[in-house]
Amino acid sequence: MLRQKEAMSYSILSDEARQQLEQERSRLSNDREAIIQTAVQQATAAIDFALQQLNSLLGDEPMSNGHANYFPESEAVVQPKASTDQAVTKSKGKRGQQKAKLFDGKVLRPEFEGLSPIDAMVQVIQQSPEQAFDAETVIDAVYDDFDEAELPKAKRSVKITLVLGVKKGLLEKVQDHPPMFKALAGAAQGNHQAHNTAEVSEVEPDEDEPAAATEKPKKGSKVKAKPRARSKGTAKQSEAQSFDAQNPKRAFRGMEPLQAMINVTATDPERSFSTNDIIREVYGEFEGAEMARAIKSVAGTLTRGMRQGFLEKTHTNPAQFKFKTSGEESRSAQEQESISA
Structure with missing residues (x-):
């Protein structure tokens, strides 16, 4: 009965009215589909955006949810932002590393x-x-x-x-x-090696050494000839282990002995260094029989550094030295030495 009524009402409509109703029905159907699609896209975009931000913070790869093709522009905007944040984080990390870097006088550009x-x-x-x-x-x-x-x-x-x-x-x-x-006009850097040789030959004895120790060089060539005769009779390995004031560690190559010793004390100006400490830092290991000669040479160089105002003696027996932080005394000592020279 209902179907008969619907068929009758449909047959009563004029062609013009029927056309208008069909157009309206088509419009509403299209609007419905557009609204559903827009709502799905907006909801999906919001979820995708939240997921991408969480992934970027957690450092994970973005997850594929099947809706990425709806909003290619949104992803294109979010991804550069994540990379920018990472770049900022990396640059901050580099600056932090540079600030934490300590000064090392031996490490040049x-x-x-x-x-x-x-x-x-x-x-x-x-x-x-x-x-x-x-x-x-x-x-x-x-x-x-x-x-x-x-x-x-x-x-x-x-x-x-x-x-x-x-x-x-x-x-x-x-x-x-x-x-x-x-x-200095006319100065040549080559002069510096010749000065190093002269510097070693001018080593002064430590003022705390007994008089007998200072008289040993006067007894001359016989005392010095013994280690030389031994070194000629021994293997090359023994010669390599003998003490040489002009042959410091690789880190101090090119420096004169006094400069190397001052640099060691300047790295820790609050610390007092014994003669053995300086020998170990500047020269490293060598033949035990050479230790007495090494102590005499290094003690004389440290004493000269003290007289020139670069070092100060903090203990007498055994002798200990530390870096002298007063620049004024160093300058006055330097000027006095140049005048006396």
Whole structure:
């Protein structure tokens, strides 16, 4: 009965009315599908966005949920953001590593590989002979970045090296406060090896050594000839283990003995170093029979460093030395030595 009524009502409609109703029905059906699709897309996009952010924070790969093709633009925006966040995190990590880096006076920039610190500094200063350099300018040119808290230690180490450059005739001090240095006209870096040889021959005995110890060299060639005769009669291995004041560890190659010893004490200015400590740090291991000669040589060099104002003696028996932090006394001692020379 119902079907008959529907058929009758449909047959009553005019063609125009029937066409309008069909158009309306088609429009509503299309709108319904569009609304459903839009709602699904919006909900899926919100969930995808939340998942991608969680994945980026957890460091996991984004999960495929079957709806990624609906919103290619949303993914294109989110992914660069995640990579940017990672880049920022990495850059912060690098800066943190640079800030934590400690100053090491023996580790130079790659372009100075194979040079000693004093050679590298002189080379930098000689490239601009008219310019006066302070310690901080030399540090920027010779060393890589390090923790700012290490700057005072770096300045102290570099000033010591520059003063030694003045002693060698490679540099000249043109100002005291703050100390400024320039290349000395006509100076050649080759002079520095000859000065090293002279430096070793001028080793002074420690003032705490007994008189008998200072008289031994006067008895002369016979005493010195014995170790030489032994070294000729022994194997080459024994010669390699003998003490040589001009042959420090690889890290100090190119430095004179006093400079190497000052650098060791400057790395820990609060510590007192015994003669044996300095021998171990600068020269390492060698034949035990050579220890007495090594102690005499190193003690004389440390005493000279004390007289020049670079070191101070903190204990007498046994003798111990530490780095002298007063730059004024070092400068006055340096000037007095140059006047007496």
